[in-house]
Amino acid sequence: MDLLVNIDVPDLARAEAFYTAAFGLTVSRRFGDGGVELSGLPAKLYLLEKPEGSIGAGQDVRRYGRHWTPVHLDVVVEDLETALNRALAAGAVADAEPRTHIWGKIAVLADPFGNGFCLIEFLNRGYDEIAPTIHQSSGC
Numbered sequence: 554m555d556l557l558v559n560i561d562v563p564d565l566a567r568a569e570a571f572y573t574a575a576f577g578l579t580v581s582r583r584f585g586d587g588g589v590e591l592s593g594l595p596a597k598l599y600l601l602e603k604p605e606g607s608i609g610a611g612q613d614v615r616r617y618g619r620h621w622t623p624v625h626l627d628v629v630v631e632d633l634e635t636a637l638n639r640a641l642a643a644g645a646v647a648d649a650e651p652r653t654h655i656w657g658k659i660a661v662l663a664d665p666f667g668n669g670f671c672l673i674e675f676l677n678r679g680y681d682e683i684a685p686t687i688h689q690s691s692g693c
Contacts, residue, residue, distance in 0.1 A: 560600055617667045628671070656680050659671055
């Protein structure tokens with residue numbers, strides 16, 4: 554099984570410039586004038602040009618101002634400060650100051666089109682710091 558990540562954007566060239574600069578991704582394929590495949594993360598990232606105001610899933614109108622969505626990208630990085638500076642220089646917008654928790658550091662941002670993503674630097678044992686161990690039953 555594979556996981557593919559699709560991100561709608563109103564300006565494909567600008568989105569390609571952002572995602573390649575912010576995350577060091579490379580273009581692996583182009584789909585005519587309306588899509589590009591980016592490589593460099595564990596999952597392929599597909600930027601799909603869709604105009605603002607067009608109809609998306611659930612008959613929802615696409616809008617590219619900062620918006621909330623229950624699904625977003627968490628990009629795990631080795632050094633949050635370096636990754637944050639790189640993303641901001643590429644055009645990301647920070648929602649708040651980075652926060653530090655026992656499990657790690659997190660910065661909440663949006664791409665230039667309002668799509669949210671987080672940068673995460675794990676500390677200590679990462680999420681294991683807050684997750685209880687689940688013991689598997691061996692059955693009877």
